[in-house]
Amino acid sequence: MGRRRPGTPTLEEVAARARVGRGTVSRVINNAAGVKESTRRTVQRAIEELGYVPNLAARSLAGRRADAVALVMTEPDWRQFAEPFFSEIVSSLGDALTDTGIQLLLTLVRSDAERQRFLEYARGGRVDGVLLMSVHAGDPLPDMLAEARMPTVLLGRRSGDEYVSYVDADNIGGARSAVSHLLQRGRRVIATITGPLDLYAAQCRLRGYQEALASAGLEGERTRVAESDFTAESGRRAMAELIERHPDIDGVVAASDTTAAGALEALRAAGRRVPEDVAVIGFDDFPLAQRTEPRLTTVRQPIEEIGRAMVRLLLEEMEEGAVAWRHVILRTELVVRDST
Amino acid sequence: MGRRRPGTPTLEEVAARARVGRGTVSRVINNAAGVKESTRRTVQRAIEELGYVPNLAARSLAGRRADAVALVMTEPDWRQFAEPFFSEIVSSLGDALTDTGIQLLLTLVRSDAERQRFLEYARGGRVDGVLLMSVHAGDPLPDMLAEARMPTVLLGRRSGDEYVSYVDADNIGGARSAVSHLLQRGRRVIATITGPLDLYAAQCRLRGYQEALASAGLEGERTRVAESDFTAESGRRAMAELIERHPDIDGVVAASDTTAAGALEALRAAGRRVPEDVAVIGFDDFPLAQRTEPRLTTVRQPIEEIGRAMVRLLLEEMEEGAVAWRHVILRTELVVRDST
DNA sequence: CCCAGGGTTGGGAGCGCTCCCGACTTGGTG
DNA sequence: CACCAAGTCGGGAGCGCTCCCAACCCTGGG
Structure with a gap:
């Protein structure tokens, strides 16, 4: 296991060359106060001449931190x-x-x-x-x-x-606001494509969806929920499934922009116009959301x-x-x- | 900058507890030979009882390696x-x-x-x-x-x-074999979608494409080359551009599977059938290549x-x-x- | 001219580990 | 029973740094 690299100059050698003590050099490389400007310059020159680089293992050991x-x-x-x-x-x-x-x-x-x-x-x-x-x-x-x-x-x-x-x-709040927005736009048959439900974030978004529907007095039907794994491909599949089960869907809340992009493709393939026939909302607001056709309404996460x-x-x-x-x-x- | 963590037991403490020397403990944790089985067990017990974990900074410093x-x-x-x-x-x-x-x-x-x-x-x-x-x-x-x-x-x-x-x-060879394959399939108007050309790999793939065409006695036209940045989106754009410039294209070598996937979409959008009208070859052989429609012929990189x-x-x-x-x-x- | 006190500086004492040499145990041999 | 080699073990000497205290250097006021 001869993993050692060739000898690098040490702090001590820098000190010798600059004719100062170890402590002073240490202060200089750590930008600590209390070093006369002229001394600092001398030390800095020695550091450059020797190509000194602090040994981080030693620093960690002595300083008890890894940075x-x-x-x-x-x-x-x-x-x-x-x-x-x-x-x-x-x-x-x-x-x-x-x-x-x-x-x-x-x-x-x-x-x-x-x-x-x-x-x-x-x-x-x-x-x-x-x-x-x-x-x-x-x-x-x-x-x-x-x-x-x-x-x-x-x-x-x-x-x-x-x-x-x-x-x-605030995943719950985000999903709620997405649903509210769709309701305001007059949509009444709103489905959702969730993320993988072992992720709490995905659960929260689903909960927000359900809560918003409930508080609007609308029935949240289980069958209007389809699960994805956040990929475009799974979004496409989920959307296709939803259209089949509920041809009257007029709004969809997707668990991510990527998923929503997949959903858009499925809708296009099914001959549905967006937003005229079905309104779609994503989640995240990635750059992708501005490059879809049509550009995606979405819930922005402040990354x-x-x-x-x-x-x-x-x-x-x-x-x-x-x-x-x-x-x-x-x-x-x-x-x-x-x-x- | 008080970044220190609470005191962890040291090797010395383990040694004391096991009533052996530092060296022996060191040998045990490094799985070195030359420790009696019974001693090794004693030390191991001490290590577990104390929940000892080696300090990697000290190890690095002494061992001159970081692992x-x-x-x-x-x-x-x-x-x-x-x-x-x-x-x-x-x-x-x-x-x-x-x-x-x-x-x-x-x-x-x-x-x-x-x-x-x-x-x-x-x-x-x-x-x-x-x-x-x-x-x-x-x-x-x-x-x-x-x-x-x-x-x-x-x-x-x-x-x-x-x-x-x-x-x-072997990017050159890979691209050559892709072109040869298309030629064998009877294609004669073969285009390529390159990767970003400041990447040497992308240059090589382009070179392979050109060489294969040249050695088949076919003219390699500059206008049948479009650049992408390896994304699906840019692949789609490049393909659209190529079809427009050369409606008679019957074969495409893409610089990656992702790019090829984008190209497939553009071809579909343009009403071209794959592979009947245009044959498409990707590069990489990612899982993606098996999920496209149709599944992608591709040059496998042995990742x-x-x-x-x-x-x-x-x-x-x-x-x-x-x-x-x-x-x-x-x-x-x-x-x-x-x-x- | 002396002294207080702040600004600088030097270097001892570790940090916790590996390396390695010398010492101590064995168990077999002659 | 003495002797030797192989098998085990202990612990000194660092690794290169930070921390910190004592020592030193000035400056200005008394």
Whole structure:
């Protein structure tokens, strides 16, 4: 296992070259106050001349921190990763971390072995905190991290998750507003295409749909609900199924823009006009929503804010050492375009 | 910056509890030989009772290795990440690393600042090697890593890349075989939809297309070439454009399955039957290729082997300290389905 | 000219582990 | 029963950094 790399200059060597003490060099590289400007410059020159780079293992060991956080994807079906939601979130997290000096590391956890390995990595101190996305109902990872007292923030809660911090969008409210909008537009036979129902977010959106119908005095029929897995393909299938069961459908609330895009195709194939015959609403407001034909009315999730909030909560937990749990629910917003 | 976590037991404490020396405990946790079975069990019990987890920073510092490698995505347009190619590769790399005890970390490099930060991370010794995917022509990262003597393996070479290790598929050969196949099927007006041409892989596929046409004595017309960015949407657009320019097209070689899927839609929209009027060939052989209508004939890239080869090369470089460059070109394979 | 007090600086004491050498146990041999 | 090699073990010497306290340097007021 000879994995060592060629000798890099050490802090001590920089100190010798600049004719100062170790402490001074340390202060300079950490931008700490209390160093005379002239000294700082001397040290900086020595650093450049030697091409010095701090050894992060030593820094971690002495400083008891890693300056890195992990974003874990536990998606058992890792292909979901290809959905735009992931890349949008990852991007926003990256942005939110930009000037904290913290490195964002993505890791896959696709099996028990990988979960175990990651846990050792985290407990071993290679990261200071963990962001978890797309956590399914039975996943033990959050509890394991909690037990290890590792600061953790979930994206999207699971039902009953109180003893862990999370950031989530107001899925129920979003779905309600989608249905209300359709009702206002005079639609009366409204169906929904849900996401995978082992995801709490998908359950919430379904609940919002049902509640809105109920409070409008309309019967929420079970048969007007079809499940998808958030992909366009499954959206198409679900829509086809719904039309067949209920030819009189005049409105659909989809669980994501991707799903809605699939639904649009199915409607076109069935000869239904959108929005004239059937109005369609998506969820997420991804760039995709503006490129469909017609452009999609959709419930906007504030992805940018979600990322920022996750990072903020995580930093807070890291600061205080996970003594409290924080929950943030972000408001959604209906974006009306041409499909309703 | 109080980022420290609560006190974890140390190796020394385990040793004390098991009434052995530090060295013995170290041997046990590293599964080294030369420990009596009974001693090993005693130590193991102590480890469990204390819930001991090795401090990886200390291990790195003393052992001069990180037991981690990074997979860097330098895609300036990070949304490409959502393409299936990425998740397939990531999956195969994960598999290839499973029993090496090495943690795979994905990192995004979307800007100069992020590139700099990653470089410090890598040079600081947090990873033992770097895998680079989707490297565009002008990207300075490979050279920077080489200068730091960091073991590095590229996925897909860039033109003229000799002084860096890489793994690539035989893109030229793959494209040639696609064209040959169409010629055999009696097609004579063959177009191509390329990938983004600043990617060497896309250039190679284009070259293969041109060479195959030339050696069949057919004129390779420039106007039968349309560029895409590997997305379905751009494939659709490119195809529409091609049909307009050349209504007599009877064969198309697309630069990826996703692009081909887009092309299929455009053909359908234009009332062309596949394969009767126009034969279509994809590239990659993703699961998608079997779900299109009709199922796609495609040039298979051996993703699994690519991942394994990348890991193998990287491990070799890590072992010897980047003293040589290795190049592996993997054969592609034509998979004939219903679209030709 | 002396001294207080703030601004700088040096370097000891770890952080928790691996490496490795020397020492101690065995059990078999002569 | 002495002796030796192989099998086990203990613990010193770092790895390169941060933290922190003591020591030093000035400056200005008394």
